[in-house]
Amino acid sequence: MRLFGFHGGVKPESHKSQSANVPIAPLPLPARLYVPLRPNTRAVAHCVVEPGQHVLKGQRIGDAEGVLGTAVHAPTSGIIADIADYPMAHPSGLTTRCVVIEPDGDDRWIERVPFDHRAVDRQTVLNHLRDSGIVGLGGAAFPSHIKLGAGSGIETLVLNGAECEPWITCDDRLMRERAEAIVDGAGILFELIGAKRILVGIEDNKPEAIDSMRSACRATSLPIEVIAVPTIYPAGGEKQLIRVLTGIEIPHGRLGGEFGVQCFNVGTAHAVHRAIRHGEPLVSRVITITGNVERPGNFEVAIGTPIEALLAHTSPRADTDRCILGGPMMGFALPDLRVPVVKGSNCIIAASPKLFPPPPPELPCIRCGACARACPADLQPFELYWFSRSRNFGKAQEYHLFDCIECGCCAYVCPSHIPLVDYYRFAKTEIWARERESEAASQARERFEFRNERQEREKAEKAAKLAAKAAETKAKLAQQAGQEVASDASANATGDDKKALIAAALARAKQQRSTVQPKNTDNLPQAAQAEIAEIEARRQAVGTQNPDAPERASPEDEAR
Amino acid sequence: MIHSPYIRRPTSVRGIMFNVLLALTPGIAIYAWQVGAGILVNLLIASVVAVIAEAVVMRLRGRPVGVAVSDLSAVVTAWLVVLCFPPIVPWWVTMIGVLIAIVAVKHLYGGLGQNPFNPAMVAYCALIIAYPALMSQWPPAGGLDFNTQLSLILGGAREIDAITGATALDAMRTGMRAADASISAVMQHDAFGVLGGRGWEWIAVGYVAGGLYLLFRGIITWHMPVAFIIALGGIAAVFWAVSPEQFASPLFHLASGGAMLAAFFIVTDPVSGATTPRGKLIFAAGVGLLAYLIRNFGAFPEGIAFAVLLMNMCVPLIDMKTQPPVFGQKNGGMR
Numbered sequence: 001m002r003l004f005g006f007h008g009g010v011k012p013e014s015h016k017s018q019s020a021n022v023p024i025a026p027l028p029l030p031a032r033l034y035v036p037l038r039p040n041t042r043a044v045a046h047c048v049v050e051p052g053q054h055v056l057k058g059q060r061i062g063d064a065e066g067v068l069g070t071a072v073h074a075p076t077s078g079i080i081a082d083i084a085d086y087p088m089a090h091p092s093g094l095t096t097r098c099v100v101i102e103p104d105g106d107d108r109w110i111e112r113v114p115f116d117h118r119a120v121d122r123q124t125v126l127n128h129l130r131d132s133g134i135v136g137l138g139g140a141a142f143p144s145h146i147k148l149g150a151g152s153g154i155e156t157l158v159l160n161g162a163e164c165e166p167w168i169t170c171d172d173r174l175m176r177e178r179a180e181a182i183v184d185g186a187g188i189l190f191e192l193i194g195a196k197r198i199l200v201g202i203e204d205n206k207p208e209a210i211d212s213m214r215s216a217c218r219a220t221s222l223p224i225e226v227i228a229v230p231t232i233y234p235a236g237g238e239k240q241l242i243r244v245l246t247g248i249e250i251p252h253g254r255l256g257g258e259f260g261v262q263c264f265n266v267g268t269a270h271a272v273h274r275a276i277r278h279g280e281p282l283v284s285r286v287i288t289i290t291g292n293v294e295r296p297g298n299f300e301v302a303i304g305t306p307i308e309a310l311l312a313h314t315s316p317r318a319d320t321d322r323c324i325l326g327g328p329m330m331g332f333a334l335p336d337l338r339v340p341v342v343k344g345s346n347c348i349i350a351a352s353p354k355l356f357p358p359p360p361p362e363l364p365c366i367r368c369g370a371c372a373r374a375c376p377a378d379l380q381p382f383e384l385y386w387f388s389r390s391r392n393f394g395k396a397q398e399y400h401l402f403d404c405i406e407c408g409c410c411a412y413v414c415p416s417h418i419p420l421v422d423y424y425r426f427a428k429t430e431i432w433a434r435e436r437e438s439e440a441a442s443q444a445r446e447r448f449e450f451r452n453e454r455q456e457r458e459k460a461e462k463a464a465k466l467a468a469k470a471a472e473t474k475a476k477l478a479q480q481a482g483q484e485v486a487s488d489a490s491a492n493a494t495g496d497d498k499k500a501l502i503a504a505a506l507a508r509a510k511q512q513r514s515t516v517q518p519k520n521t522d523n524l525p526q527a528a529q530a531e532i533a534e535i536e537a538r539r540q541a542v543g544t545q546n547p548d549a550p551e552r553a554s555p556e557d558e559a560r
Numbered sequence: 561m562i563h564s565p566y567i568r569r570p571t572s573v574r575g576i577m578f579n580v581l582l583a584l585t586p587g588i589a590i591y592a593w594q595v596g597a598g599i600l601v602n603l604l605i606a607s608v609v610a611v612i613a614e615a616v617v618m619r620l621r622g623r624p625v626g627v628a629v630s631d632l633s634a635v636v637t638a639w640l641v642v643l644c645f646p647p648i649v650p651w652w653v654t655m656i657g658v659l660i661a662i663v664a665v666k667h668l669y670g671g672l673g674q675n676p677f678n679p680a681m682v683a684y685c686a687l688i689i690a691y692p693a694l695m696s697q698w699p700p701a702g703g704l705d706f707n708t709q710l711s712l713i714l715g716g717a718r719e720i721d722a723i724t725g726a727t728a729l730d731a732m733r734t735g736m737r738a739a740d741a742s743i744s745a746v747m748q749h750d751a752f753g754v755l756g757g758r759g760w761e762w763i764a765v766g767y768v769a770g771g772l773y774l775l776f777r778g779i780i781t782w783h784m785p786v787a788f789i790i791a792l793g794g795i796a797a798v799f800w801a802v803s804p805e806q807f808a809s810p811l812f813h814l815a816s817g818g819a820m821l822a823a824f825f826i827v828t829d830p831v832s833g834a835t836t837p838r839g840k841l842i843f844a845a846g847v848g849l850l851a852y853l854i855r856n857f858g859a860f861p862e863g864i865a866f867a868v869l870l871m872n873m874c875v876p877l878i879d880m881k882t883q884p885p886v887f888g889q890k891n892g893g894m895r
Contacts, residue, residue, distance in 0.1 A: 007887070012567055091563075166567070239887065251888025328566040356566040361627060363573050364673035368830045369781070370571075377887040380836065383879075400886045408565030415571045416673075422563050 001227060004247040006240050008374045009232035010409045012166050012329070014205060019290040020169040022297035024177055027313060029076055029107070033304035034086050034098040034340040036072075037062045039133065040141040043069040049099060053080045058110045058281050061099050064130050070143045071131045075283040075302035078103040089307075089325055089342055093335035101304065112279040117188060125192060125276075132275035133282040133343070137267030138238075139326065141344035144268055147257070148192045155260040156246055157195040159186050159269060161202040161209065162229060162236030165327025168347040170286040171266050173298040175202065175209035179216035182266050185273030187222050193262055198224040199245045200266075205231040233329060234407045238263045240376055252377075252403040267346075287341060289314045291324070291349035301341050307348060308337040316350040324349040328356065329408040363416035371410035371420060377403050381410035385420050388427035393434070396427050573672075577632035579779055583770030584639055584825065590766040591647070594701045594759040598709030599647040603639055605713075606658045610638035613662040621667065633672055637661050640680035640825060644818050644865065645687070646698045648712040653694055657683035677872045678832045684865040696730070696861075701759020728760065728816045729861040732808055764820035771824025780828040783840035788823045789814060791848030799856070813852065817862045822847070826864065832872045839875075839882040846871045 037045045045062025049055060055074040062072030081102045085095035117125045126145040135141040138160060159182075163171040175182060186198055200217075202210050213226045229235050229244050239250050241263065248259050256262050267285065274280040283303055287310070290296035294315035301310060307323065324331045325348055333351070349355075371381035379400055387396035404424050411420040481499070591599050614634040618625045628634075641657045661679035669675040688695040699709070774780045796810035813819065818826070827833060827844045834843035847867045854863020 010569070012569070243887075249888040249890060252886075254888070324564075324566060326564075328564065330564050331566070332564060333561065351566065358562060359568060360572070361624075363627065363631065364671060366573060366576075366633075366673045366831055367835055368576065368779075369835050372835065373778075373781075378884055378890075379886055380883065382835070399883070403886045403888075412565050412567065413569050413571065415573050415576055417568065417572070419563065421565070425563070 001225065003227070003229060004244055006243045006376050007378050008376045008409060009234065010374050010412050011231065012233060012412065015167045016169050016172065016205065019288050019296040019298060020172055024173050024286050024298045024300055027299040027301050027305065027310065029103045029302060030305050030309035031102070032081065033075055033101045033103065033302060034306060035061065035075060035101060035304035036088060036340060036342060037097045037099060039070040039072060039135055039343065040068060040143065044097070045069060045072040047083060047097070047099065049080050051080050051082055054078070055080060055101065056108055056110045058112065058283055060131070068143055068146060070135055071133045071281070073133055073281040073283050074101055075304050076101065076103045077106050077108040087336045087339050089334065089339040089345060091332040091335065098340070114279050115276050117276050122192065129272065129275060134268065134271050134275055135282070135343050136265055137271060137285055137343060137346070138265035139344045139346060141342065144264065144272065147262055147264070148189065152194060153260055154193040154195045154257060154262050155197070157186065157190050157193060157198045158242055158245055158261060158263040159198060159200040159266055160236060160238065160241050160263055161200055161213065161266040162241050163206070164203055164233045164236035165329050167290050167349050168288050168327050170288045170298050170346050172206050172209050174270060174286050175266055176212045178270055179212040180219070181273045182269045183213070183216045183220055183222070183224065184277065185269030185271070186224065187220060188272050188276050189264055189269060190222060195262070196223065198222060200224065200226040201229045201241045201245050202226060203231040203235055204228040233409070234376055237376065237405060237407060282343060285343060285345070287345055288347040290347065292317045292320045292352040292355050293350045303343060304340045306338050306340055307334065310341065310348060311337065311350065317352065319352045319354065320350045321353060322351050324351050329412070330406065359419065360417045362418050365416055365418060368415060370413045370415060374409040374413045376407060376409060377405055379404060381420055385418060385423050388423040391430070393427055393431050397431065401427055573631045573633065576779055577636050579774065579777055580636050580825070581632065581639065583773045584643070586769045587763055587766035587821065591763045594762055595647055595699060596704055596709045597706045598713055599642065601710060601713050602642045602645070602647060602649065602654050605651050606638035606642045606654050607635050609655050609658045610634040610662055613659055617663055617667040621671070623671070628672065631672070634662055637666065637679045641683045643821055644680055644684045646695060648697060648699055648704065648709050649694055650715055651713055653687060653691060657687050660686050673831055675831055676875070678826060678829050678868050681826065681865040681868045685869060688860065729855065761815045764815050767820040767824055771820070774824060780824065781840065783837055784828045784833065784844040785823040787841040787844035788827050788848045791845035792819060792852055795849055795852045807856065813855070818864050822864045822868070826868060832875065834875050834878045834882070836879055836882040836884055838884070839878040842878050842882065843871050843875065846874065
C-alpha cells in the first residue's frame, strides 16, 4: 500500500526496550482510590452515590452530563469513604471532585451482561458506550460515542497503534497480548460508523505488535489491514497518522468525520470490546511505568489509583526528582504525586537530572530554520516565536499559532535551546484570556445598553400614560362643554360667558399666529407661490399640518 | 519549572558555527597554497579582533560575555570578512572591516540573530568605497612570497603596480573597455586560468567542497546555492548566447570572484536571508541576477556584496509573501 509522508518530524531515541518486554501485570489495589467525577476537561459527571454507601466493581457512580459527558464507574468493590476535591493530573495541580473508594478486597463485579449491539438501534449502542464510560485512551479522553455519532459518509476507520512518543509501551503490549480483543472492538466500531475499510497504523519499531495484530486480523472477515508506518515522531498524532495512511490532511478546527475518516486508539477499541462483549464498563487501563525505576513495566491499573502507589510498586531510584505523565515530548511534570490515574493516562516516567538534564541556557534565535524543517504542522515556528515574544498576538494568529499541536519537535531541534512550545502556550493562553476579557466587556456593555434602553422606555411609557390621562381629561371637559353649550342654547345661562370669552380669545390668537408666522416663500415668483398655496391647501385638507396633534409617546419598536 | 519537551537533540549554535568554520577550511587551505599564506595572518588578526570586539560589546550591553564569545559566531563573521577582502590588505583594513561587521552591523542592531544585513558584505562595501585602491590589490596566484605578503599586511611600503596584477574580473572589465575588445582576446591575459582567475578557480572548488559538507550536515539547504548558481549562470548564459564576443561565459562568472564563496557561505547566512523555501529561492536568485548586472554594467568589478545587501532589504517582504501553506491548507486553502 502506498504511504504518504508528512512534513518534518523528529527521531528521538525511543527508550522503549526498557518496558516493552515486560508483560502487562495487574497492580494490587491501593488503600484508597480517588475517582475523578470529570471524565474529560470539558465535562463533569453527576454524582449518584453517597459517602458510606457500598459499591460494586463497575457500578455507576457518576451519570453522564452534557454533550461531552460520559459515565463514571467504581473501579472496584468497596465503601465510598468521601466525596471531595482532590488534586488532578494536570500541570496546574488544580483540584476536582473525586469519589474516594476504600476497596473491600473482594473486587466483586456488578452483574455483567453482554450487549448485543446488532439487536438494537445505533443510538442505543452509542448510549451504552456513553454509559460504559468509553473515552479515547490515546490521551485526550474524548468521548467515543461523540466520534461515532458523526454519522454517515465515513469511508475509513483508522486504528492508531503508532505510539510514537519515546518510552511509552502500553499500546505495544496491548497489541501483543490482546490483539483479538482489539480487532473485535475495531469490528464493532467499524459497524457502528459504517466504514468500508479499517487501517491499523503501527510504527515499524514494534514488529511483535505488528505480527500479533496481523495474525488476529487473519482470523476475521473484516476488511482490515495492518500497516507498518515509518517511525517518525509524531506519526501517532491523529492527523499525522491519517495523513500517512490515507493522504488526507485535516485542517485545524475540523474533524476527521468531515473528510470520511475516523480515528480511534487501539486501547479504545479494546475498551469497546469489553463494554459490548462482556458488559464491562471502563474501570481500568494499561499504563507504562518506566524511566528511573528499578522495575519498569506495563500495568493494568484501576482508574483512580494514586500515582505514588504505582511508583512504589516499581521502586524509583534515589535520584528521581520528578515524575512525568505522558511522554517526554508532550507530557508534563506532575505537581503532586497523589494525583490519580485517569482514563487518558498512558505513561509515567520517573525522571532524574541525568535522564532529562536541564536544558542549556537559551540563546538568541539565529533563524536557522531547523524548527520549520521539523514542524509537522508546516508552520514557521521561529516566526511564531518572534511574534509571541514581542506579544504581537495578532500577527502570531495570522501565522497560524493555533494550528500548532505542541508536539515539541521545534524545541527538540532548536540549536539555541529556546523553549519554543512554552512561548506558544504563553501566546495561546494570553489570547484566550484576552478573548474572555473582551467577551466579558461586551457582555457588560450589552447589559449597560439594555439598562439605558429600559430606563428610556419606562420614561416614555410614563409620558404616554400621562398624555393619555391628559387627553382623557380634555375629552371629559370637551364633553362637559358640549353639554353646557347644548344647555346654553336652551337656557342661555350666564355662567359660561367667561368660558366663551376665553375660547374666542384662543381662536383669535391662533389666527393671528398663523398670519404672523414668517414664511420663506414670500420672495418667490408667482408661479411658485401658487404652487405652494396649492400644496398648503392639500395639506390642510389631509390635516397633516395640525399642530395640535398629540406626539407619539413611544415608538413601538423599542418595546422588548 | 521546565515544560515539555524534556529531551533535546544534541545540537548547538556553537556546533553550527564550528561546522561552518570547518567547511571553510578546504577553501582556505587551497587559498594559502595557491596565493600564499598571507591570508592566514589576516584570518588570525580578524579572529582576535572579532572575539575582543564581541566581548567588549557584550560587556557594554550588560549581557553574558562567555556565552557569546564561545558560540564562535564572531569568528565565522571574521573569517568571511577576510575571505572577501584581498589577502594582502594591511592589518588595520582587516581590523576596521571586522569592527564594522561585529560592532556596527551585528550589535548595533541587537546582536546575534538580529542583524538585517550580512555583516561581512557591509564591511566589504564600506571598505571598497573608503579604500578602493587597497581593496583592489589582488596578488596573482603564486606571485608574492610569504615574506612580502607579511610585510604588506603589517604595513610595509606598497609598490602597488609591481606587486599586484588584476583579478580575472578586473582584467575582463578593463579589457572590455577597449574599442575593439573581444572576450577571446581579453582571455589571453595571464590573469585567466581554465575557467576563471588562474589559481583562484581552485579556491572556488575548495568552497564548493565545504558547501557540500554543510548541505550534507543539514546546516544549509539546497535552495540558496542552487538558486544563486542557476540565476547567475542563467543570466550569464543568456548574454553570452546573444553575444559571446562581448560577454564572458557562464562558467567564467561562476568560477570567478567570490561566486562560490557567496553561493555556499554568504547568501546562506540564515540571519539576514530569507527563511521560507520559496523565499530562499527568490532571495538567492535575486542576488545572482543583481551580481551579474553589477559586474557587467555597474561601477565595481565584483557585485555580489552590493547584490546581497540589496536583497537583504527585501527579506521581510519576501518572507511575508512566501509563507508556505500550513497542514491541511495545501490545496488552495480549504478553510
